[in-house]
Amino acid sequence: MPTLKIDGQEITVDRGTTILQAAAQLGVQIPTFCYHPGLSIAANCRMCLVDTNKAPKPLPACHAQVMDGMEVWTNNEKVQRTRKAVLEFILLNHPVDCPICDQAGECVLQDHYFKYSAQPSRLFHRKRHKAKAKILGPNVILDAERCILCTRCVRFCDEVAKSSQLTVVNRGEKSEITTFPGKQLDNPYAANTVDICPVGALTSRDFRFRTRVWMLSTERGVCPECSRGCSIRVDTFENTVRRYKPVHNPKVNDWWMCDAGRASFRGYLEDRVEGPTIVADGKRRAVATAKAVEDAAKAIQAAGGHGKVALVASPWLTNEDAYVLGRLVTGALAGVKVYMGGRAAGAGDDILIQPDKNPNRKGVDAIFAALGVKAADLSSFDAKGIETVFVFGDNHDASPATLEALAAVPWRIVAGTKMGPWWQLATTFLPLRLHWEKDGTYTNFDGVVQRIRRAVKAAPTCKSEGWYAMKLAQSFGDALAFDAPADIFAAVAGSVPEFAGLAWSDLGDHGLRFGEGSVPAGADAASAEPQMEATT
Amino acid sequence: MATIQVTRGELSLAEKLYIPEVMRGVAITTRQLVKNVFGRKDIATRQYPDVKKPYPERFRGRHRLTWRDDGSVRCVACMLCSTACPANCIHIVAGDKGDNTVEKYPVSFEIDLLVCVYCGFCEEACPCDAIRMDSGKHPMPSFSRDKQRIRKVQLLEEGQPSTSHPGGLGN
Numbered sequence: 074m075p076t077l078k079i080d081g082q083e084i085t086v087d088r089g090t091t092i093l094q095a096a097a098q099l100g101v102q103i104p105t106f107c108y109h110p111g112l113s114i115a116a117n118c119r120m121c122l123v124d125t126n127k128a129p130k131p132l133p134a135c136h137a138q139v140m141d142g143m144e145v146w147t148n149n150e151k152v153q154r155t156r157k158a159v160l161e162f163i164l165l166n167h168p169v170d171c172p173i174c175d176q177a178g179e180c181v182l183q184d185h186y187f188k189y190s191a192q193p194s195r196l197f198h199r200k201r202h203k204a205k206a207k208i209l210g211p212n213v214i215l216d217a218e219r220c221i222l223c224t225r226c227v228r229f230c231d232e233v234a235k236s237s238q239l240t241v242v243n244r245g246e247k248s249e250i251t252t253f254p255g256k257q258l259d260n261p262y263a264a265n266t267v268d269i270c271p272v273g274a275l276t277s278r279d280f281r282f283r284t285r286v287w288m289l290s291t292e293r294g295v296c297p298e299c300s301r302g303c304s305i306r307v308d309t310f311e312n313t314v315r316r317y318k319p320v321h322n323p324k325v326n327d328w329w330m331c332d333a334g335r336a337s338f339r340g341y342l343e344d345r346v347e348g349p350t351i352v353a354d355g356k357r358r359a360v361a362t363a364k365a366v367e368d369a370a371k372a373i374q375a376a377g378g379h380g381k382v383a384l385v386a387s388p389w390l391t392n393e394d395a396y397v398l399g400r401l402v403t404g405a406l407a408g409v410k411v412y413m414g415g416r417a418a419g420a421g422d423d424i425l426i427q428p429d430k431n432p433n434r435k436g437v438d439a440i441f442a443a444l445g446v447k448a449a450d451l452s453s454f455d456a457k458g459i460e461t462v463f464v465f466g467d468n469h470d471a472s473p474a475t476l477e478a479l480a481a482v483p484w485r486i487v488a489g490t491k492m493g494p495w496w497q498l499a500t501t502f503l504p505l506r507l508h509w510e511k512d513g514t515y516t517n518f519d520g521v522v523q524r525i526r527r528a529v530k531a532a533p534t535c536k537s538e539g540w541y542a543m544k545l546a547q548s549f550g551d552a553l554a555f556d557a558p559a560d561i562f563a564a565v566a567g568s569v570p571e572f573a574g575l576a577w578s579d580l581g582d583h584g585l586r587f588g589e590g591s592v593p594a595g596a597d598a599a600s601a602e603p604q605m606e607a608t609t
Numbered sequence: 610m611a612t613i614q615v616t617r618g619e620l621s622l623a624e625k626l627y628i629p630e631v632m633r634g635v636a637i638t639t640r641q642l643v644k645n646v647f648g649r650k651d652i653a654t655r656q657y658p659d660v661k662k663p664y665p666e667r668f669r670g671r672h673r674l675t676w677r678d679d680g681s682v683r684c685v686a687c688m689l690c691s692t693a694c695p696a697n698c699i700h701i702v703a704g705d706k707g708d709n710t711v712e713k714y715p716v717s718f719e720i721d722l723l724v725c726v727y728c729g730f731c732e733e734a735c736p737c738d739a740i741r742m743d744s745g746k747h748p749m750p751s752f753s754r755d756k757q758r759i760r761k762v763q764l765l766e767e768g769q770p771s772t773s774h775p776g777g778l779g780n
Contacts, residue, residue: 172685172687172689172736172737173685173686173687173712173713205709205712206705206709206712281705282686282703282704282705282713283703285687285688285692287692288688288692
């Protein structure tokens with residue numbers, strides 16, 4: 074166990090630790106470009122050079138391992154001079170077109186320049202010109218002039234995406250990143266190269282020129298496109314989602330997410346329906362929320378017995394909504410037939426993408442099992458004897474035969490988000506909130522319970538599934554009432570064995586795995602965050 | 610609150626009699642009238658719509674967008690003006706020009722003059738000398754709010770080529 078001194082602070086670390094890791098343990102920041110904790114170490118940008126007593130020249134902190142008795146200076150005059158020289162070298166042919174560069178505002182080169190260099194260019198030649206706006210693949214566009222050749226993207230393709238599509242060609246100042254001949258940067262994780270690019274060389278084609286990044290507001294969320302549930306940042310501007318970005322979560326997705334998930338938010342922005350409607354006398358008309366809920370309750374009553382009512386739940390429900398729905402079908406509406414919808418299984422891989430394309434099947438299944446709700450698959454739906462059907466969510470891949478069977482039911486209540494077959498099916502339509510418009514939790518395939526947070530303010534007519542379930546229960550005389558998702562989560566933790574010990578306030582940014590809870594069973598929800606937006 | 614005591618002088622007998630003072634006032638007005646009608650030399654009043662006061666050189670008037678030498682818009686839609694704008698009145702939608710020398714251009718560029726506070730931060734922020742407030746025109750009234758949202762075409766109609774050089778004088 075070598076002991077060393079970094080900027081005068083002594084620390085003992087394991088053999089093989091790099092200077093950068095040891096400094097990070099002490100809270101000393103060393104600037105880097107090419108170093109990424111999820112990739113192999115290249116030590117080619119030289120930004121992390123530090124002065125040591127063990128070598129006459131500065132050493133790259135990301136690569137050099139600590140030695141016993143080593144003394145490291147991360148910010149002495151020599152290091153400052155070195156950093157300035159490194160930045161001047163890196164910026165020599167950089168176009169400095171920050172005003173039109175999408176990376177500006179989240180650019181490591183910009184930050185480092187202002188912090189460590191801030192000197193004008195001394196170059197009086199013409200700058201070297203390279204490929205501009207070169208399309209590398211369906212999601213990524215390259216500006217080779219901005220590139221600092223840190224090779225993070227090359228290493229990502231080789232090591233994480235296992236596709237080896239990128240390489241560096243030519244030598245010296247003519248070096249540039251490009252794809253191998255005849256290849257495109259089209260692997261399913263290609264857009265991660267945009268995230269890890271420290272400068273504006275690789276930028277997203279989807280986000281290109283859409284919004285300046287400093288105008289974005291951001292909130293943590295979970296990508297719902299598969300049961301992996303990658304931790305994401307939902308970036309919004311003017312109350313509209315502009316992009317998803319993956320966030321580091323060692324329990325779920327490390328630093329990455331797939332391109333399909335990243336692009337998925339557009340689908341939710343299209344054809345959104347934000348108002349409740351009912352069909353009366355063959356005509357669809359807009360009504361107030363209270364009237365629509367009343368109409369739904371009437372339809373259930375008109376069925377004449379709970380045995381004639383079918384309810385379609387969804388693995389898209391949050392744990393909280395699933396719990397309220399479970400309480401509804403075991404309490405006020407005991408005896409209704411419950412079906413489980415959801416998206417059909419698709420392709421998966423051994424990196425991140427899961428075959429189950431629903432975000433919360435594990436959580437909903439666990440909660441329904443604990444509450445004693447038996448849900449049959451939606452494909453087995455039988456309209457015989459059913460008078461009223463209540464469909465929660467419109468993310469169901471139903472076969473035409475199932476849709477036909479559903480259409481044969483006289484009263485059809487659908488809670489959904491957008492125009493489509495489910496909206497057309499509805500005799501009563503209740504608008505739902507999207508996953509970025511509500512607070513709650515999702516449980517991924519691995520049993521990691523993660524928070525989703527409200528990034529966008531929904532139209533006041535849009536409510537969560539749990540809210541409708543609660544209103545229905547109340548209209549049938551059940552005193553089912555919760556104030557906030559945190560309260561429901563406390564109830565889930567108290568009654569579902571898988572969730573035992575999990576507390577809303579402990580979920581944090583990385584979530585908690587089943588069994589990782591620390592709260593003894595039966596503790597109340599007093600510790601829950603009070604500022605959470607109410608479900609009501 | 611401060612109170613100021615004003616002491617007024619005693620009125621003389623002529624003033625107290627009232628009529629002579631009125632006559633004196635009418636005489637002044639008549640003299641001015643005759644001066645205005647027959648000799649228009651030293652009139653204090655400006656004949657406004659016909660004679661306008663020249664604005665000072667640094668007057669910040671209605672915005673204009675400058676042109677490149679080929680007549681296209683100089684703005685590269687970097688949004689620095691809308692970022693600097695304290696009134697949040699500049700709305701730009703950027704697009705890809707598909708031209709590697711320019712890349713970015715404003716698909717739409719709108720300024721809401723009813724919201725604008727004419728502070729000039731936008732021209733200060735502009736790295737391209739693309740937006741200027743030196744048109745010398747002040748905002749005009751209109752019958753609808755929508756007319757006060759001036760758009761790219763109107764801004765360009767006000768404009769003219771910029772005198773600055775892209776990339777500095779050396780290029």
